[in-house]
Amino acid sequence: MRVFAVTMIGVAAAFTTAGQASADCKSVQDPSARLRCYDKQNAGGQDTLSQVVLNELACKRRPQTGRVLTSLEREGVIGRKPFKVADSLNFYALNKPYKIDGLTVVAVFGFDEEVGFPFVRSPGTSPGFVFGVVTKDDLSVVDRWREKINPKLDIDDSYSGIKGAKEISCARFAGQDSQ
DSSP states (O other): OOOOEEEEEEEEEESSOOOHHHHHHHHSSSSHHHHHHEEEEEOTTTOOHHHHHHHTTOOOOOHHHHHHHHHHHHTOOOOOOOOOOTTTEEEEEEEEEETTTTTEEEEEEEEEESSOOOOOOOOOOOOOOOEEEEOOHHHHHHHHHHHHOTTTOOEEEEOOOOOTEEEEEEEEEOOOOOO
Protein backbone atom coordinates (compact mmCIF):
# COMPACT_ATOMS: atom_id res chain seq x y z
CA MET A 1 0.00 0.00 0.00
CA ARG A 2 1.47 3.39 -1.03
CA VAL A 3 1.18 6.25 1.44
CA PHE A 4 1.67 9.93 0.58
CA ALA A 5 2.04 12.59 3.28
CA VAL A 6 0.02 15.70 2.49
CA THR A 7 -1.16 18.59 4.62
CA MET A 8 -4.64 19.92 3.84
CA ILE A 9 -5.47 23.33 5.36
CA GLY A 10 -2.93 22.85 8.11
CA VAL A 11 -4.16 19.36 8.98
CA ALA A 12 -1.82 16.41 8.52
CA ALA A 13 -3.49 13.75 6.39
CA ALA A 14 -2.21 10.36 5.28
CA PHE A 15 -3.19 9.36 1.76
CA THR A 16 -3.40 5.66 0.97
CA THR A 17 -5.11 3.56 -1.62
CA ALA A 18 -7.40 1.70 0.81
CA GLY A 19 -10.07 2.26 3.45
CA GLN A 20 -13.66 3.34 3.93
CA ALA A 21 -14.77 6.55 5.62
CA SER A 22 -16.84 6.67 8.73
CA ALA A 23 -20.47 7.60 8.13
CA ASP A 24 -20.04 10.40 10.69
CA CYS A 25 -17.56 12.26 8.49
CA LYS A 26 -19.62 11.86 5.31
CA SER A 27 -22.33 14.06 6.80
CA VAL A 28 -19.92 16.98 7.38
CA GLN A 29 -20.67 19.54 4.65
CA ASP A 30 -17.56 21.73 4.76
CA PRO A 31 -14.62 19.98 3.01
CA SER A 32 -12.05 21.42 5.44
CA ALA A 33 -14.00 20.19 8.47
CA ARG A 34 -14.54 16.84 6.74
CA LEU A 35 -10.78 16.44 6.27
CA ARG A 36 -10.21 17.14 9.98
CA CYS A 37 -12.92 14.62 10.86
CA TYR A 38 -11.29 11.88 8.76
CA ASP A 39 -7.91 12.67 10.28
CA LYS A 40 -9.22 12.35 13.84
CA GLN A 41 -10.98 9.06 13.14
CA ASN A 42 -8.34 7.47 10.94
CA ALA A 43 -4.85 7.95 12.28
CA GLY A 44 -3.95 4.71 10.45
CA GLY A 45 -4.02 6.21 6.95
CA GLN A 46 -7.47 6.96 5.52
CA ASP A 47 -7.45 8.11 1.90
CA THR A 48 -8.78 11.57 2.68
CA LEU A 49 -8.51 13.00 -0.84
CA SER A 50 -10.50 10.10 -2.25
CA GLN A 51 -13.20 10.45 0.39
CA VAL A 52 -13.65 14.17 -0.29
CA VAL A 53 -13.90 13.55 -4.05
CA LEU A 54 -16.30 10.63 -3.55
CA ASN A 55 -18.43 12.73 -1.20
CA GLU A 56 -18.71 15.47 -3.83
CA LEU A 57 -19.53 12.94 -6.55
CA ALA A 58 -22.19 11.27 -4.39
CA CYS A 59 -24.14 14.30 -5.60
CA LYS A 60 -26.50 14.32 -2.60
CA ARG A 61 -26.24 18.10 -2.32
CA ARG A 62 -24.89 21.02 -4.29
CA PRO A 63 -21.15 20.58 -4.99
CA GLN A 64 -18.85 22.73 -2.85
CA THR A 65 -16.39 23.13 -5.68
CA GLY A 66 -14.77 26.37 -4.54
CA ARG A 67 -13.99 25.03 -1.08
CA VAL A 68 -12.65 21.72 -2.38
CA LEU A 69 -10.44 23.36 -5.02
CA THR A 70 -9.19 25.93 -2.50
CA SER A 71 -8.10 23.08 -0.21
CA LEU A 72 -6.39 21.25 -3.09
CA GLU A 73 -4.64 24.41 -4.28
CA ARG A 74 -3.37 25.40 -0.83
CA GLU A 75 -1.75 22.01 -0.44
CA GLY A 76 -0.20 21.87 -3.89
CA VAL A 77 -2.39 19.08 -5.27
CA ILE A 78 -3.46 21.45 -8.07
CA GLY A 79 -2.14 24.78 -9.32
CA ARG A 80 -3.91 28.11 -8.80
CA LYS A 81 -4.64 28.67 -12.49
CA PRO A 82 -6.63 26.32 -14.69
CA PHE A 83 -4.84 24.71 -17.62
CA LYS A 84 -8.07 24.96 -19.64
CA VAL A 85 -11.40 26.77 -19.45
CA ALA A 86 -14.34 25.58 -21.57
CA ASP A 87 -17.86 26.97 -21.14
CA SER A 88 -16.76 28.41 -17.75
CA LEU A 89 -15.66 24.97 -16.52
CA ASN A 90 -12.17 25.39 -15.09
CA PHE A 91 -9.81 22.39 -15.43
CA TYR A 92 -6.92 21.84 -12.98
CA ALA A 93 -4.28 19.16 -13.48
CA LEU A 94 -3.41 17.09 -10.42
CA ASN A 95 0.28 17.14 -9.50
CA LYS A 96 0.23 13.41 -10.28
CA PRO A 97 -2.50 10.87 -11.11
CA TYR A 98 -4.45 9.59 -8.10
CA LYS A 99 -6.39 6.33 -7.80
CA ILE A 100 -9.81 7.09 -6.37
CA ASP A 101 -11.63 3.87 -5.57
CA GLY A 102 -10.12 2.19 -8.63
CA LEU A 103 -10.41 5.12 -11.07
CA THR A 104 -7.26 6.94 -12.20
CA VAL A 105 -7.93 10.68 -11.91
CA VAL A 106 -5.61 13.10 -13.75
CA ALA A 107 -7.50 16.38 -13.29
CA VAL A 108 -10.43 17.97 -11.49
CA PHE A 109 -12.78 20.60 -12.84
CA GLY A 110 -15.73 22.69 -11.93
CA PHE A 111 -17.35 26.01 -11.28
CA ASP A 112 -18.90 27.59 -8.19
CA GLU A 113 -21.04 30.71 -8.29
CA GLU A 114 -20.64 31.61 -4.62
CA VAL A 115 -17.12 30.85 -3.32
CA GLY A 116 -14.27 33.24 -4.06
CA PHE A 117 -11.95 30.70 -5.69
CA PRO A 118 -10.50 32.42 -8.77
CA PHE A 119 -12.65 30.78 -11.43
CA VAL A 120 -12.34 32.08 -14.97
CA ARG A 121 -15.83 32.96 -16.23
CA SER A 122 -16.77 32.72 -19.91
CA PRO A 123 -19.55 34.78 -21.49
CA GLY A 124 -23.01 33.25 -21.50
CA THR A 125 -25.08 31.25 -19.08
CA SER A 126 -23.41 30.03 -15.89
CA PRO A 127 -22.80 26.28 -15.69
CA GLY A 128 -24.09 26.42 -12.11
CA PHE A 129 -22.34 24.49 -9.37
CA VAL A 130 -20.21 21.75 -10.93
CA PHE A 131 -17.54 19.42 -9.59
CA GLY A 132 -15.95 16.63 -11.57
CA VAL A 133 -12.91 14.55 -12.32
CA VAL A 134 -11.08 13.75 -15.54
CA THR A 135 -9.81 10.25 -16.28
CA LYS A 136 -8.12 8.52 -19.18
CA ASP A 137 -9.32 5.08 -18.06
CA ASP A 138 -11.24 2.95 -20.56
CA LEU A 139 -14.98 3.57 -20.83
CA SER A 140 -15.68 0.10 -19.40
CA VAL A 141 -13.72 1.02 -16.23
CA VAL A 142 -15.53 4.36 -16.02
CA ASP A 143 -18.94 2.71 -16.44
CA ARG A 144 -18.24 0.15 -13.69
CA TRP A 145 -16.94 2.92 -11.40
CA ARG A 146 -20.02 5.08 -11.98
CA GLU A 147 -22.36 2.14 -11.27
CA LYS A 148 -20.57 1.55 -7.98
CA ILE A 149 -20.33 5.22 -6.89
CA ASN A 150 -23.44 6.91 -8.31
CA PRO A 151 -25.26 5.71 -11.46
CA LYS A 152 -26.73 9.21 -11.98
CA LEU A 153 -23.35 10.91 -12.50
CA ASP A 154 -22.80 12.60 -15.85
CA ILE A 155 -20.12 11.07 -18.09
CA ASP A 156 -18.95 12.92 -21.19
CA ASP A 157 -15.98 13.16 -23.50
CA SER A 158 -13.72 15.71 -21.85
CA TYR A 159 -13.48 19.36 -22.85
CA SER A 160 -10.08 19.37 -21.10
CA GLY A 161 -8.15 18.81 -24.32
CA ILE A 162 -6.60 15.63 -22.89
CA LYS A 163 -6.73 13.04 -25.67
CA GLY A 164 -9.09 10.17 -24.86
CA ALA A 165 -10.18 11.68 -21.54
CA LYS A 166 -13.64 11.41 -20.00
CA GLU A 167 -15.36 13.67 -17.48
CA ILE A 168 -17.42 12.43 -14.56
CA SER A 169 -19.36 15.15 -12.79
CA CYS A 170 -22.10 16.32 -10.47
CA ALA A 171 -23.90 19.57 -11.33
CA ARG A 172 -26.60 21.72 -9.73
CA PHE A 173 -28.14 25.06 -10.50
CA ALA A 174 -28.94 27.67 -7.86
CA GLY A 175 -31.89 26.47 -5.78
CA GLN A 176 -31.45 22.82 -6.83
CA ASP A 177 -30.06 20.79 -3.92
CA SER A 178 -30.62 17.13 -4.76
CA GLN A 179 -30.46 14.88 -7.80
